[in-house]
Amino acid sequence: MPWQVSVHHQGNERHPVVVIDEFADAERFREDASFLSFSAVGPHYPGVRAPVAHRMLAPLLDQLEPIVRDVFGPGQLQIVDAFYSLVTTPPERLAAIQRLPHFDEVSLSRLALLHFLSPDETSGTGFYRHRATGMEAVESNRLAAYREALDADLRRHGLPGPGYIAGDTPIFEQVALHQGRFNRALLYRSSTLHCAHIPDGIPLAADPLRGRLTVNTFLDLRP
Template sequence: MTAPDLSARRIGAEAQPIAIVDGFHPDPAALRAAAATARFAPGRHHYPGLRAALPPDYFAAVRPALTAVLAGVFDQRGGVSLLDASFSIVTTPPDRLSVTQRLPHVDATDPARIALVHYLGEGDGTAFFRHRATGYETVDAARAPAYLATLNAELRRDGDPPATYVADSTPLFERIALVAARPNRAVIYRSALLHSGAIAPDAVLSDDPARGRLTVTAFLSLD
């Protein structure tokens, strides 16, 4: 078994940390096998696809790598709470995306919230963005009212964004970083970072875990 390979960098003008871990799980083949028999259902909270429960031992298996990331990259010395975690597959065709799903987003405005995306197959990665008008790369509770007011004014002025996943720079957002997907790679970042799945126009959006964009997505809270 190969030890996880951790790298960290700071992105954008705000120099927010992100962590990339290759070899995140000791047995990714077993994870993919578990996903093949999992019961998927439509995702909540604007997720453009399906989600299913993880094997109960998932976090025990990734704890060494995750602990190293939280301590070494996010300077976390206290407790960590798991808020949500699941297998996830993006399945929504671009022409069926809501306006919200066509834009970069944040998962939470609390800086103590951490997001994790664990890629289990080939495919598209994760992109991070700066909102051009405000210059924001993160949106916390203090920034949220001004950010939303500016963004909504832009959408009223310009109309809805194109019906596509946002993977690169647009008139409203500048891409500041891209993490490519690799099997058994995880990217870990603050939930307040503006980001999107970097899903190409010709991506295979199958609901079959063996063919689609299969990931584990998880959300943590640092105590």
């Protein structure tokens, strides 16, 4: 089925998010994930992951390139990392860093591709503005100022309480929420401040056929 593509420029800084429906052969990815072993990878993701074979993604990157060229500029897409991901951490057990919006990379050449693979998908991805600085993305030239301001905010307001972030907070303002949908993909710059939107009651199962399954692909746009 042909892709259904829309481009959203959001917030004061107008960072683009590309939404693509009917993105891939979703059942092929789900079946592949069902045979893999998942485990925790690093302190940031609130769940477990398993690697995605790059050959599964290569044909999709070929289709993405003209969209990327129009929205993000010229270059050749290369995969940096790709994971199947399952959110499994209960809200009350989230680490402090998992209760704040985050950015994945400070380089403007890095892009994030999120593919939703749960048939009963109710989650999504929220994008945020840091109130004190007005930043909606953190590139290398902003990193030091952002960290300093965020540290001051946390001293003033304290750490957020247990739970997945959902909407505005004293430190961050939500500028957009993109609802997940089965076989929908979101493409955005890795430097944008964002966080998974995990509503109450969502299954936090470690089984890829029952849990909140996504493919998280990190791309580099090279000259």
